[in-house]
Amino acid sequence: xxxxxxxxxxxxxxxxxxxxxxxxxxxxxxxxxxxxxxxxxxxxxxxxxxxxxxxxxxxxxxxxxxxxxxxxxxxxxxxxxxxxxxxxxxxxxxxxxxxxxxxxxxxxxxxxxxxxxxxxxxx
Amino acid sequence: xxxxxxxxxxxxxxxxxxxxxxxxxxxxxxxxxxxxxxxxxxxxxxxxxxxxxxxxxxxxxxxxxxxxxxxxxxxxxxxxxxxxxxxxxxxxxxxxxxxxxxxxxxxxxxxxxxxxxxxxxxxxxxxxxxxxxxxxxxxxxxxxxxxxxxxxxxxxxxxxxxx
Numbered sequence: 001x002x003x004x005x006x007x008x009x010x011x012x013x014x015x016x017x018x019x020x021x022x023x024x025x026x027x028x029x030x031x032x033x034x035x036x037x038x039x040x041x042x043x044x045x046x047x048x049x050x051x052x053x054x055x056x057x058x059x060x061x062x063x064x065x066x067x068x069x070x071x072x073x074x075x076x077x078x079x080x081x082x083x084x085x086x087x088x089x090x091x092x093x094x095x096x097x098x099x100x101x102x103x104x105x106x107x108x109x110x111x112x113x114x115x116x117x118x119x120x121x122x123x
Numbered sequence: 124x125x126x127x128x129x130x131x132x133x134x135x136x137x138x139x140x141x142x143x144x145x146x147x148x149x150x151x152x153x154x155x156x157x158x159x160x161x162x163x164x165x166x167x168x169x170x171x172x173x174x175x176x177x178x179x180x181x182x183x184x185x186x187x188x189x190x191x192x193x194x195x196x197x198x199x200x201x202x203x204x205x206x207x208x209x210x211x212x213x214x215x216x217x218x219x220x221x222x223x224x225x226x227x228x229x230x231x232x233x234x235x236x237x238x239x240x241x242x243x244x245x246x247x248x249x250x251x252x253x254x255x256x257x258x259x260x261x262x263x264x265x266x267x268x269x270x271x272x273x274x275x276x277x278x279x280x281x282x283x284x285x286x
Contacts, residue, residue, distance in 0.1 A: 048273075
């Protein structure tokens with residue numbers, strides 16, 4: 001259940017109906033005794049800092065460049081590009097679900113997916 | 124607008140807070156939130172090296188919501204930090220100055236907490252802004268069987284219900 005970037009559902013009630021909408025998907029609840037809530041999460045807290053990935057690579061490249069100041073520009077550019085790519089670290093992933101529960105049946109909805117189950121799912 | 128939820132790390136007797144929502148929590152042999160190579164954990168010749176405790180807590184910094192319930196934390200269920208490296212967790216209501224661990228007594232293997240069986244940090248309901256639920260107190264251990272160097276990072280998930 002991924003959406004990039006995920007938008008939290010907003011909850012509202014109008015004319016006896018309960019709504020959850022993230023601007024793209026709207027959940028409308030029309031059932032007595034049912035519940036509608038958001039289930040939210042932050043996954044991937046504490047990623048490895050990019051500096052720790054990049055620093056050894058920079059040190060290695062610096063050593064090689066010192067030894068080979070005539071390193072071909074194409075090779076040097078490629079090496080720098082690899083280091084640049086390694087600097088990208090995935091950010092913590094936000095999960096934004098709307099969850100309906102009707103008579104023990106739970107419906108989990110995000111921007112792309114609907115899951116119907118009796119299980120208590122977490123992001 | 125939904126609640127804006129942060130993960131804070133707290134350090135020192137004064138409980139200095141640092142926003143770690145998108146940052147790194149560095150387990151080390153010192154009580155600070157700095158992500159550096161100072162005061163590293165070491166591979167002991169025998170026994171276990173314990174990190175200082177990490178005190179984390181959810182904080183609502185803003186947004187609009189009615190209440191938060193069912194605040195939980197969990198792992199992906201697999202220790203990817205390598206042989207001899209462990210991570211332990213417990214929920215504690217009141218803050219205490221982080222201390223260097225001496226044992227894992229009172230803690231549970233963090234990787235036993237999964238989405239199907241998470242660590243409860245508070246049933247709630249919680250309202251308004253500020254820190255919510257219990258602290259997530261974590262401890263890292265390094266045994267003599269571990270390899271040196273930086274470990275792979277691990278995934279922590281914080282989840283909650285909100286209306």
